[in-house]
Amino acid sequence: MPGTLFLIVGPSGVGKDTLLEGARDRLATSRWFSFPQRVVTRAADAGGEDYIPVTPSEFEQQLAAGAFWHQWHAHGLSYGIPMQVARDLDNGINVVLNASRNEIGAFRDKATHVVTIGISAPPGIVEERLHERGRESEEEIKRRLARLVEQAPLTGYALEIVNDRTIEEGITALVDLIAGACDLNAEITRFPVTIGSKQVCLVHKGNQIASRVLAGSSRVTLSLRGKSVSAELGETWSDEIVSQDLCALSEGAMAALDAVEGDVVSIERSPTPKSRSILQKKVRGGELSHAEMEAFIHDLVNGRFSTSEIAGFLVAASNNLTMDEVISLTQVRAAFAHRHDWGKAIVVDKHSMGGVPGNRITPIIIPILAAFGLTVPKTSSRAITSAAGTADMMEVLSRVDLSPDEMKSVVEQTNGCIAWNGNLTHSPVDDVMNAINRPLGLQSTLLDVSSIMSKKLAAGSTHVLIDMPVGPKAKTRTQGEAGALKNLFESVGQGIGLNTKVQISDGTKPIGRGVGPVLEALDVLSVLRGEAGAPTDLLDKSIGYAATILEWSGAVSQGQGAQVTRDLVSSGKAFEKLFEIRDAQGRQHDPLQPGQFTEDICADRSGRVEAIDIQGISEVARLSGAPKDKAAGVVLNVQVGDQIAEKQPLLRVHSSSLRGIEEAVCAAQAQSAFKIL
Structure with missing residues (x-):
């Protein structure tokens, strides 16, 4: 996404150069801002803005060499904007430029995103500032003040600062307008903590753009190469976790975007889901139509609801879905999965x-x-x-x-x-629901x-x-x-x-x-x-x-x-x-070899096996290491109804580790899974 071109315009004496210098001090440390110097046919010691002085002949030489993205003439001077500005804008960098109001139209023709910020001040304050800087004669000051009164209002999309307060207040106002009107881009770094499939975006609190465009947001929309995902927003002051120009994304967010570290992602505040009223309807006990279920699940999968909102839906739905709603939910869930068509009448x-x-x-x-x-x-x-x-x-x-x-x-x-x-x-509906449902233990x-x-x-x-x-x-x-x-x-x-x-x-x-x-x-x-x-x-x-x-x-x-x-x-x-x-x-070549560590669990009495506790057997098998340890588990040596003798092996525990055997045997001995009478 291209950067935004900010055109800062205003007549002499309104404090434009001072405010620009202050804004540069606050923003230029970020890679996402550029404050280019204008090339001006003005003497180096003329004072005022920070510019590159050249002679008229030097200016013409640079113009002929294609050094300028844009140039104009005003008040007997020539002004040139370096070609680097175009490259910066193409790379998503926001360019803040000291411009002439007469050139606004030309800049708008050249750049995709242009924001004009006009700086003004009451005539009395302007006159006082012109006298203080001492660069103009009384006659020149009168002419400037006359032009100030005659200037027409800015047309098109323009913001304005009335610079009639302190310098710090004026600088803050300009920074607020610039940072608040930018698109937020950030280079991706990996979230420092593993949090499963949860989608999280962490930004630095000192990020001038993020602190303004995301103010009050708890969720953001991340976009990269045509893919978008909604994520929870987190903030930190720690430079060790994430620096000001970066955002830290969780594994879930990076996977959804197919992103790698170093990619540049676009970040926007997530809009309020259109289906929130549908969620509220279900939470209040209402019945959802198929279209409403579809709209809700679409926003759910796209991460537009908070954890608490999803939990509210699950609690309401767990015992309060009509048959039509269960059917609709089933169809919508299937629509989000890969659909297979075998071309057969019977599958x-x-x-x-x-x-x-x-x-x-x-x-x-x-x-x-x-x-x-x-x-x-x-x-x-x-x-x-x-x-x-x-x-x-x-x-x-x-x-x-x-x-x-x-x-x-x-x-x-x-x-x-x-x-x-x-x-x-x-x-993906299952991923979202399970992430909330399992911790809640909803049945x-x-x-x-x-x-x-x-x-x-x-x-x-x-x-x-x-x-x-x-x-x-x-x-x-x-x-x-x-x-x-x-x-x-x-x-x-x-x-x-x-x-x-x-x-x-x-x-x-x-x-x-x-x-x-x-x-x-x-x-x-x-x-x-x-x-x-x-x-x-x-x-x-x-x-x-x-x-x-x-x-x-x-x-x-x-x-x-x-x-x-x-x-x-x-x-x-x-x-x-x-x-x-x-x-x-794809055949696995590993031999089917049970775990080499084994121990038998034997009957403590003779009799008939009346029952086998299926939960107890499962617990022993899991403690042995199954299913992660593929070779672990138990082998049952008897069945319900068998007559057995004292010390006869009831089951054999297998594990790939001694620790697995010890834990499984301890559990088997503590709770007898076999009822023998």
Whole structure:
């Protein structure tokens, strides 16, 4: 963005040169201001402004050489403005120029942004100042005063200072006008503290422009190379954190702008969001139309609301969204994510509500369906509170951080994929809401369902089967909760045009043996290879869900799904398909080796295993290091219903570190996850 040209005009005696000199002392230390000297055919000892004296012949020589951006003649003198002024303006530098009012029009033709500041003073004060400086005769003073009275008002966009007070007050008034009329540019430096994805801009309190154009603002709009983002505004007096000509941007702001240190960003105060009245309507309990929801979410994603305003919306929405609002929110969230179009009449997906250790059925179901010929572009999350998410487990086999184009290529090659949703269907709406929601600890099925279904819509699915484990320590605790949540999912699915089926399952015990990325991957491979010792509960649940999807989508006739899926597993086709997907996504060459530090947790009595605490198992696995330590976790040696002997191993803890083993074993011994009677 070009700089602003400030034309300071005024007749002799009004104190223009004094005010200009004072403004230069305050502003010229900044890289964003230039106070160029005029070249004047006046003797060096004539006094007055700070200029470059030349003879008339020297002036003509410089003019012929193209040294002047602009030149004029007045009162028997020639004036030249150096060509450097044009270069400074092009580089975003604000140029403050002692100018002639008769040349204002010519300057406006040459520069993009021009601000004229006229300096005046009452005739009596001007006469007194002219006598004090002693440069003019009485006759010359009379002529100047006459011209002063005859001068017409400035036309066009012009500011004016009546210089009839102290010198310091006059200088301050001029600095206020100049700095307040500038565009604020600043070189980027990195924010000194890591604050996640939060978008923050920190400026120095001594920045003359920022202190005026951003006065009273708490948010700013940052612009760079066609990209804009709204950020929270912070201020500091510390030169060590950020100097006066720089702004410190957080990682989130730099990422949003695709900026690097040294780039120059434009900073403006953020306007009041047009959708603030919509936010207030929701907070007061009103219902939002689709257009209102769209307008609000647009401003939300663009960072135009404060943290407290977003929190207010989330609190209001967590328990007070109508079905139409949930549908609208889901559609708008999906619109902000990358939308996939597979060009197929049937595109299937499966989602689990989670909360059950193990339960790694997705990497078994997806290759079964893909081997049959269905399109299954599965996007999955990483663990938040569990020992492994599907993406964490798949990452020990292949790359999961695919781009949309890479995902498209993998699905076209293999019919399916198992990828992390962060680059694919994750909406920026989630980033904003989660940053506020998680610290608040808000629990809202309305917001959760909207988030989940928006990802399925963005993924281009036509049919989604949702696994909903129910149990006293699962995410869904009771059959009543499950029924209400099932209705919510299926109603939202109908509203957004997505075939949705919810299958309620047993959430009272772990599924499979391994809990942790590598250990769960070993279970998956064991099932798909058809090994004799493969976990039967994991196989049976996977077969059941794959069969349901095949029959529900119309791919096979009712009652044939189970046999078709078992044949795909027993023939090895599902196993081969998983490896096709793995290779297409980018095979990981690390061996599937569980953590080398191990310790068994043994039964303190003989008896029958009546129950296994799924939360307790997850906690032990996480303390061992999972999911960050991919090799960490636990292997269950017994199942509910097994008869066991005293000192029989119940589970084995794995970790890549001795510290992980110690913490996990300590927790396992302190809280018995196994109920033995």
